[in-house]
Amino acid sequence: MASSPGTNFSSGPIRSATQFPAPISIAASFSRRLFRDVAAAVSTEARALNNQRQSGLSFFTPNINLFRDPRWGRGQETPGEDPFLSAEFALEVVRALQGGDDERYIKVIANCKHFNAYDMEDS
Numbered sequence: 476m477a478s479s480p481g482t483n484f485s486s487g488p489i490r491s492a493t494q495f496p497a498p499i500s501i502a503a504s505f506s507r508r509l510f511r512d513v514a515a516a517v518s519t520e521a522r523a524l525n526n527q528r529q530s531g532l533s534f535f536t537p538n539i540n541l542f543r544d545p546r547w548g549r550g551q552e553t554p555g556e557d558p559f560l561s562a563e564f565a566l567e568v569v570r571a572l573q574g575g576d577d578e579r580y581i582k583v584i585a586n587c588k589h590f591n592a593y594d595m596e597d598s
Contacts, residue, residue: 495513573585
């Protein structure tokens with residue numbers, strides 16, 4: 476059976492992580508550089524947590540659903556409703572999360588949420 480440790484701040488030397496604005500706020504900047512910088516900082520902290528055995532390396536992010544129905548209530552998790560902006564956001568975030576100084580290694584594993592199991596257009 477597979478196991479995922481999640482992130483644990485209750486034990487170990489690392490007691491907190493940097494908090495960033497919600498993805499919809501970051502995407503609203505329309506700054507690819509900001510998308511990359513935030514994701515790179517997240518993956519650096521995630522790798523540090525993994526090195527201390529406080530976290531795994533597989534992260535279910537970014538959420539790439541297009542936010543088209545406010546009744547869903549989880550729009551802050553997405554980059555918004557624009558397909559082009561959402562694609563650019565996802566591209567930059569995944570590259571920065573997985574990338575590092577040494578191309579032989581992936582910093583963390585980015586897993587785009589709902590990519591293959593969510594179809595708003597046919598529902």
